[in-house]
Amino acid sequence: MVEAPGIKTGALRSEIKAPSNVVELSELPATAICGNDISSSCLYVSALAIIYAGKYAWVSLLLVAGILYLFRKIYGEVVGALPLNGGAYNALLNTTSKPVASLAACLTLLSYMATAVISASEAMHYVHELWHPLPVIPATAILLAIFMILTIIGIGESSKVAVGIFVTHIVSLLILVLFGGWFLLNHGFSTLAANYAVPAKGGLVVALFFGFSAAMLGISGFESSANFVEEQAPGVFPKTLRNMWIVVSVFNPLTAFLALAIIPMADVMTHQEALLAHMGGVAGGSWLSWLISIDAALVLSGAVLTSFVGVGGLVQRMALDRILPQFLLRLNRRNSAYRIMIAFFLLCASILLITGGELGALAGVYTISFLSVMVLFGLGNILLKVKRARLPRPERAGWLSLLLAIAAVLAALIGNAVMNPVYLGVFLEYFLPTIGLIAIMLNRVAILKGLLQLLKYISDPLLRMISNTSGSISNMIERINAQEFVFFTKGDDVSILNKVMRYVSDNEHTYKLKIVTILKEGQTISPEIRKDVEVLDRAYPEIKIEFISCNGEFGPDLIDRLSEEWHIPKNFMFIGSPGDRFPYKIADLGGVRLII
Template sequence: MCTPAVASDVVRLQPTESPVETPQVPPPFGQHQWDTILRRQRSRPKDGKGVKSSSLPSIFVNLSNIFEFAGWGTLDNLILSPEDLDHGKAGIQAVRRARLLGQFTASAIAGNAVLGSVFYALPAVVAISSVYAPISLFVACLSMFLWRPIMEELASALPINGAPYAYFNNVANKTAALICASILVLDFLSTAVVSAATATSYLSGEVSLPFPAWVGAVFILILFTLLSLTGVRESARLALAMLSFHILTMVVLMIAAAVHWAHTGNELLRENWNAGKASSSSGVARQIFNGVCLGVLGLTGFETTPSYVAKTKTNVFPLVLRNLHYPAIVLNVILMTSVLAIIHLPDITSGANILSLLADKVGGAWLRIWIVVDAMVVLCGGVLAGFVSSCQLFEQLAQDRILPQLYLKTMRVTSSPHISIFTCASFCALLYATAAADLSLLSKMFSFTFLCTMATFPLSLLLLKFRRRRLPRTPHTPLLLVFVTMAVSAVLIAGNIAIDPTTAGYFAPYFIGVFLIFSVTQNKARLLRFAFWFYDHHSSLHAWRFTKGWGARIIDILAAMKRQPVCILVKGDEIHVLSRMLIYADRNEVTSCVKIIHFTDDEKGVPSELEANAKILDEAFPQITIDLVIVYAPFNPINVVALAHRLNIPPSLMFMGCPGKDSPHKLEEFGTRIITS
């Protein structure tokens, strides 16, 4: 439809000239930019009611535009009540009180997994690298020096629980975060299965069990499922006590081995070396490299340390990594060398419990029993840690509305997340059964899963440097080190595949299965829309007895899912920033209601174009109701938590831009997600 030209835009012709039609020049943008906007906005209902419409026909044959188009947004001015502010203060105090873990208690939570890994790492490495096992373990432990500055910078920039899933959720999108969450689920549950299987293996190697070893592993998994249902939580003090007992046990074993070695000399070490050394330099390199690829089992547990960084005291995280790294080097290398110096090589590779065998050689039956008890205690602690970590991840995924809200429900008496616990137990049973209870295969897959998890850290830091470079943090890891770590991760993963391709073959279906489940739950609205489209275009389904009324049910389910609003916390009124944040919410969240939140005080006031731009975007996104909420309060964590209480919207569904180095507030206290640079 053409618009008539105004008089000032018509070029007048001289009488002597022929009447040539001149094209009309549109008026400058400044003359009519508000005319079009205001004309369209006048058609909106003033009370915000009514449904947006479009001249484009709906893709649904038998449904009105109400299904596809949301209502018009409104402008609200809000003042937080004293009750809201009290709730905000209580929430921030709870976050600050949670930072109670010192360097030793924080180290103990992951320390049982890291230092307890000697029970399954040493047999796996010596089986493949023979007498070069101490070298392989030493090189594998040294590789952690690449990851430590990367993990420290990430924890400094994003001191929030749930890493590395939380990192990708703040530096990328939900699809990337779901890939990371799928790997984490496999890592946590592999920890539980391998720990249970290793504990049973140690016990069956010492006493004659009246049942197969796999039955004992299943019994341990069932036992800890029941313990988890009773409400047992991971206690830092209990973990510290278990770790202290384990360290004492290992120190006694190393001292006894050193004394025995001093009395017997190096004759057996030379004999083992001559019997197990490779015939060529290429063979030596291959055995050492294969041992390094599996030697990372001695570092399993490091990937869990950032998942509870919000509970540690300030500047403690680097000390935690240090406290775990150096003992891991000492335990793995010294114990492996002592085994080769004291036990004959055929006995080492026979599949016996090499640490209990070492204890029997250097101390007798009493030390052997002590080692077995220590193995059972530490490894069972690994089973519980795997369950607890998985349940915490499921809870976070449910809060982000990736998993159903059923995962947030707890039992009345014990307050345990029973749905999450049963999910963990079922997956552990599936993992153990499909591996045919083969501990060697499970250990290899565990090593592969651990490496995939560790590979996410340099990748997330690279994305953080590129997309969230304004975040204040120390230290600043050189880009070269990030790329080197990514390359090392790729080489170690490829090495594990080369050692045994079935490892990746077992990992792939589990990863694809978990990721597909998460993808379905994340994209459930799109799948339901497709289901309704299919139902709508086949009239025969409308009359069939079993499918009659399905359309109304699908609409009700979709409406219920989209009823939960999300919030966008904005500082200014730049429309390109607002549109980017809205596009993120539209692509990553299931919602038809977005609230643009701006905190203001008497000094700064409201940005002049914020209301107009919000109305433009409300028209540009017909599938979303965009409300503008002006909160008359300063922008700080207390008021954000108070607003979440007032609007009944969890902070995990509130999004904000990246804070700069001059921000006076701590990021972890907001509890929100960063979605723009």
């Protein structure tokens, strides 16, 4: 194996390689994790179905159960052929391209985000009804943080909590159904008859269509099992689909029917937010209403856990495929991708704070995202059949059932858009930034190349200008320092000459100095002065010293001649202070400077 120098491949593998000691969930824990989300739907979907379908609510919920049965085969075929985390993203990644698969991933992430925030908020609203001093928004944030910590600890530990919540919820629903049945035996079916006397809005077909569209939201969570299939033991995944289908097929139509039989239609709208708790109070008394409220808070909290687990599996897969940053893959000692959980918590908490707890708009994000994911999963199955026909799979969905399932979800999507036109706008407000970030990651190399070209386009003229300016400045400095200066010495010792050098160094911009001595006829240069100049030349390397001897008489005429000959202005010529016997006035020298 060849390793690139400077790269610690072992450390890199520890981040992106799936751990070998992953917890393999058995049937009950795996069902509980995704089942808490889908089984909590009866708390709100019964009321929605009754509002839109009236007396046909339970029929619309049975239709949803029938469509969900078709999706059991669809999910079973796709995940059986491609048993990897990611759900619809994984299906499309292996049959189309990364951009198309990323679309499914964005929708799934939005669905989980909306589910987590809405479920946590609704759970705390139930607790608030039981204990009014509870501050809902801080409590919601704390609940999100608790499940973040649980998933960081590990899926094995969090699954135990999920099992406890799931079992409690199923038992609570059984108690509610039993007391509802007992209530009917004792009070008769007069309320049901009265409700059936109320005509459905728009007639049978319209009522069933809108009731079915609203009721389709009750199967949210069914897609979650496919997002953590790698953490499930072999053979568990299809069992989770079966178990979720049974729960939805039994409890959702049954609770809707009991609500119609126990609660007058006019009261359903009044108690829409907590219809089952109200039904429990009517059928069994306040204790049953309390039990259902507590159960609602618990199971909605369990739906938050479903979101965290689903996001963990999906984002980990996306990071492995380099659609999301690799730093999200770092594992803790419990083999949990803790950075994903922290990032998801921060996202949910920020949305909670930004909206101020007013989460009605998020329903649009949740609705369109979830239904779109279901459609894309069906399309992934079609592509799997066409493009990967030879890939082995444990079961196959028939073409008719596949097309019927996709058409039904599309119909539900259209129905929800008609019922709530504002949902589309709200959805786009969240979807466009999300898909924008993913698009940046998918095209980051092209974007970086474009930025590089832009920088070169901007910087090349700038660099040329800087280079030209630098050259001009250097030339200017060179011209300034190239100016020569002259000092006339009459045989001064080295200490005097050193003072001259210090003066020139401190006061003038130059690296050239002529030290000139004037010799009268018959006069010679003393060897000491040459040695002194050599010493100073070494002591002041930044100034080039030139020693010159001239024959003549020092005076204005000599200064004029040397100034003209050397092209050095007379004010750049220095002398020491002359004595009393100097025959000329300083003014006669034409501006020669006294520096000593």
